[in-house]
Amino acid sequence: MLLGTGGYLPETILTNAQLTETIDTTDEWIVERTGIRERRIAAPHETASSMAEIAAREALEAAGLAPNAVDLIIVGTATPDRIFPSTACLLQQRLDIRHCAAFDVQAACSGFIFALSIADQYIRSGNAKHVLVVGSELNSRLVDWSDRSTCILFGDGAGAAVLGAAREPGIFSTHINSDGQYKDLLYVSNPTNSRGEINESPYIKMQGNEVFKIAVNTLEHIVDETLDANGFVQSDIDWLVPHQANIRIIAATARKLKMPMEQVVVTLERQGNTSAASIPLALNEAIRDGRIRRGQILLMEAFGAGFAWGSALIRY
Numbered sequence: 001m002l003l004g005t006g007g008y009l010p011e012t013i014l015t016n017a018q019l020t021e022t023i024d025t026t027d028e029w030i031v032e033r034t035g036i037r038e039r040r041i042a043a044p045h046e047t048a049s050s051m052a053e054i055a056a057r058e059a060l061e062a063a064g065l066a067p068n069a070v071d072l073i074i075v076g077t078a079t080p081d082r083i084f085p086s087t088a089c090l091l092q093q094r095l096d097i098r099h100c101a102a103f104d105v106q107a108a109c110s111g112f113i114f115a116l117s118i119a120d121q122y123i124r125s126g127n128a129k130h131v132l133v134v135g136s137e138l139n140s141r142l143v144d145w146s147d148r149s150t151c152i153l154f155g156d157g158a159g160a161a162v163l164g165a166a167r168e169p170g171i172f173s174t175h176i177n178s179d180g181q182y183k184d185l186l187y188v189s190n191p192t193n194s195r196g197e198i199n200e201s202p203y204i205k206m207q208g209n210e211v212f213k214i215a216v217n218t219l220e221h222i223v224d225e226t227l228d229a230n231g232f233v234q235s236d237i238d239w240l241v242p243h244q245a246n247i248r249i250i251a252a253t254a255r256k257l258k259m260p261m262e263q264v265v266v267t268l269e270r271q272g273n274t275s276a277a278s279i280p281l282a283l284n285e286a287i288r289d290g291r292i293r294r295g296q297i298l299l300m301e302a303f304g305a306g307f308a309w310g311s312a313l314i315r316y
């Protein structure tokens with residue numbers, strides 16, 4: 001079950017109005033096409049592991065657990081501090097946790113759902129008792145700030161959840177999937193090639209419109225698949241906690257579920273798209289402000305580069 005959550009957002013706010021000073025865009029266009037009004041930008045000294053540490057400590061405190069009670073750490077990130085070791089290992093060192101496995105999951109915006117799915121398997125099989133699952137992203141360093149079609153979308157932040165074994169499972173099911181044939185619609189090149197030379201532009205490249213259409217279709221399918229797998233109907237869901245890429249994608253999924261937007265946790269207006277961090281950040285916010293209550297049923301879903309997508313149905 002989900003024992004506790006935490007989140008961290010960097011202090012600096014970058015508004016749409018500020019973006020209009022450097023690129024050819026308007027606040028109206030960004031709000032209408034994406035729903036985003038502002039995003040957070042990490043300070044130069046911050047990294048995926050430093051943000052993850054703050055979110056993780058908050059989640060552990062909420063769970064009432066000392067760091068050393070954790071026996072598995074999984075971090076979803078596409079913006080690791082180092083290529084290796086994993087950000088999860090750096091987080092383990094920051095938390096001074098000894099003797100547990102720690103590794104990253106690279107599933108872009110779906111990283112948290114993929115990590116949650118792995119955590120669930122470990123807990124179900126009895127191989128882990130307490131798993132720390134984190135999404136942490138420094139998207140501002142992957143964005144080409146002169147590309148108006150992508151730089152308006154992304155933000156930085158970290159979210160964390162602590163899962164624990166329980167008699168009644170909190171996670172009913174997780175569903176993850178990938179299709180590498182779409183590798184060129186949304187990607188970031190490795191900044192160096194195998195000989196250490198600098199590669200082509202190491203920034204996010206996206207054919208937004210294509211990604212948008214496939215995201216809407218795919219998410220509609222996975223929502224059905226998740227409900228069917230558990231014998232649930234749409235009205236059983238109390239909250240939709242979606243990946244925060246675009247308000248129009250979120251609204252399409254809510255429509256499919258016949259859910260009013262009041263039952264959807266939306267954070268992208270103030271945070272933009274924080275990739276793997278967006279679901280745990282949204283979850284944490286709605287739990288802490290009292291919207292999500294114990295016993296309620298939550299549906300989480302994400303879609304991102306790969307393409308890689310997934311969902312989780314849980315009882316909080």
Ligand code: UT7
Pocket residue numbers: 024025026029030033034109148149150152207208209210211212215244245246249273275303304305
């Ligand atoms: O999280 C991982 C998954 N990512 C996503 O799910 C993102 C999915 N895609 C999207 O959210 C949307 O496609 C975008 C928000 C990226 C773009 O919205 P769109 O409605 O698909 O716009 P578009 O790319 O079709 O562009 C429409 C027009 C173009 O002008 P022309 O060619 O029609 O003259 C763009 O040049 O809007 C223009 N445009 C902009 N105009 C003002 C693109 N970016 C901007 C901008 N400001 N920032």
